[in-house]
Amino acid sequence: MSEPSTQRRMFNWMRRGRTARLISATIIGAVTGLALFSVTQVTGRNLFIITGSVAGVVAVIVMEAYGRGARLSEVKVTVPQLSEFTFVVNNDARQVAWQLFVETVTRVSTQPLASDEGNIREAMNSLYGLFATTRDTLKGSRPSTGIGGGQTVEYLAVTMLNRELRPFLSAWHPRLGTYEREHPDAPETDWPDNETCREELSVVQGHLHAYALGFARLAGVRDAAALIGTQGPS
Structure with missing residues (x-):
């Protein structure tokens, strides 16, 4: 043609x-x-x-x-060092919980740090990043109404900031910073507080792992424990 x-x-x-x-x-x-x-x-x-x-x-x-x-649903979550709470979530809250779950489990801050490996400064920066990201996520989302008398995803996130991240960073960041300034060429392992800081960091990481599972439950993530176990640091 x-x-x-x-x-x-x-x-x-x-x-x-x-x-x-x-x-x-x-x-x-x-x-x-x-x-x-x-x-x-x-x-x-x-x-x-x-x-x-x-x-x-x-x-x-x-x-x-x-x-x-x-659409609302009730989810029971155990908050570290506190007790089990009933949370009420809708689709918006699930989205916020999913974002916080991803941020929590993909950071060095939730990965075990053995006494002879890893870097405290790296983990410290990761904790700071998690604090800033969590705060920005909450600021950028609509507040939950709290319908039904249960707690909200904001409660879990703010509790993580104020009970876990803020106390640890306030106590240890200045000490590590002072050592780094006074001994710019010395290895981190020579820091006198190295072992004590790692022990407290390990406790915080264990709590953050529990918070990550809580965010996963609020977001409706299946097999969250297995998923967290396969995640590597970013």
């Missing part, structure tokens, strides 16, 4: 398609106009019936859409 013939056929097909769309648009416009005209001619009780029916349909659609986004 010659190229001009092919182009002609394509043009005819496009023209027919355009004509069909114009006819469909005309029919839809005519039906819509007729319906609107009919409604404007209705008065009295029938007008109220039609108006109420339309309002009811709209209300049902809005409620269903809201229900899909605000």
Whole structure:
């Protein structure tokens, strides 16, 4: 088949398609106009019936859409050093919990640090990064309403910041920084507080592991323990 013939056929097909769309648009416009005209001619009780029916349909659609986004569920999570709490989460809260879970388990801060390996400074920076990211995630998300009387994902996140990260960083970051400034060429293993800091870091890491499992439960992650075990530091 010659190229001009092919182009002609394509043009005819496009023209027919355009004509069909114009006819469909005309029919839809005519039906819509007729319906609107009919409604404007209705008065009295029938007008109220039609108006109420339309309002009811709209209300049902809005409620269903809201229900899909605000569907609540209760989840029990054990907070380290405290006890078991019942959390109430919706889809927005699950998304926040998922983000915090990912941030927690993909950092050096949750990975075991043996006494003869790893780097405290690296773990310290990871803890700082987790603190900043968690705070930014909470600031950038809508606050949970706390419907149902349970705790919210924000409670778990803020508890992790104030009970785990802040005390450890406040106690050990200045000490490590002082040693690094006074002994710029000395290895970290020569730091007199090296062993004690690693012991306390290990405790914090164990607690962060529990918080990560809590975020996973709130987010609905399956086999979270196995997933955390396969994660490596970033």
